[in-house]
Amino acid sequence: MNKITAAITAVGAYVPDFVLTNKILETMVDTNDEWITTRTGIKERRILKDEGKGSSFLGIKAAQDLIAKKNLDPATIDMVIFATATPDLPVAANAAYTASKIGATNAFSYDLQAACSSFLYGMSTAASYIESGRYKKILLIGADKMSSIIDYTDRATCIIFGDGGGAVLFEPNEDGYGLQDEYLRTDGIGREFLKIEAGGSILPPSEETVAKKQHFVQQDGKTVFKYAVSNMADASTKIMERNNLTGEDVNWLIAHQANKRIIDATANRMELDENKVLMNIQRYGNTTSATIPLLLHDYEKQLKKGDNIVFASFGGGFTWGSIYLKWAYNS
Secondary structure: OOOOEEEEEEEEEEOOOEEEEHHHHHOOOOOOHHHHHHHHOOOEEEEOOOOOOOHHHHHHHHHHHHHHHHOOOHHHOOEEEEEOOOOOOOOOOHHHHHHHHHOOOOOEEEEEOEOEOHHHHHHHHHHHHHHOOOOOOEEEEEEEEHHHHOOOOOOOOOOOEOEEEEEEEEEEEOOOOEEEEEEEEEOHHHHHOEEOOOOOOOOOOOHHHHHOOOOOOEEOHHHHHHHHHHHHHHHHHHHHHHOOOOOOOOOEEEEOOOOHHHHHHHHHHHOOOHHHEEOOHHHHOEOHHHHHHHHHHHOHHHOOOOOEEEEEEEEOOOEEEEEEEEOOOOO
8 A cells, every 4th residue: 555645636715805905005094006016916815804804704704615616525535633823713723613613513613713824734733633543634724814903004014914814735745746855943932023912811802902902913023024035935945855755856835924025035045947936915915824825726727737836934923834736637
């Protein structure tokens, strides 16, 4: 019997209808389209405006898209992992609610939170369960309603983030496709540079924390950028070295969409042709846990069976890493 690897066999995605363009942001804060585009590569982002809907809504819609495309019986799903930094509720897991809503009645489920690296870490977790031989179908969802934690008077953060959801299905493979290797890291120094101060167990919600806007994302942009550029590039080149891959061998870089300059720096270190670097940051901004599956969805038809793909991410905490995966199907 050949070694079991964990392969992605289907993808799905969902983004809200409302488009928040740079031109609209110009009317909200002191910024302009040229400044945003030059520094981030972002032109627009999607915002979930519907009252009473959170990140689970985005994840459910993405999962339903996958289920429909794959013609999948949701009752055959063994497990649902929901990667998110913006759960609907502080205690009840998005994953449990999502599994029930999509009809995954035989799945156990839980949330995974590693900031912008949540989906990448989720890939590692899902693959480990598949490789164990105990589970056959694992649905990994990445979805965030970042607009719920953004201060739209703070031009340092409001230009960056958007809302969206994506999903992938992992299944066993004995032909050598799927996840090949991973290099994942964390460093607690990042706790002070990218955070939401209030709402956790250290500083519970109060009138004072709300008044001080301590429930919104705060970021030391220059410091985060410096760490992101070095660590995401280091992880990506490390995974290539460990697997004897050159820039010629890698078919695609699928990097977390936080900033075009960070992605470009990573690609340069990998000595990749720019045509191998997949991007949609200009349309969605940084959707945190959803950026990687949204890329897979948008470029699915370009991905060919056997393609060597390097995934990379960097997020708050700090969390970062890279995964090497062989694509398992043609669309």
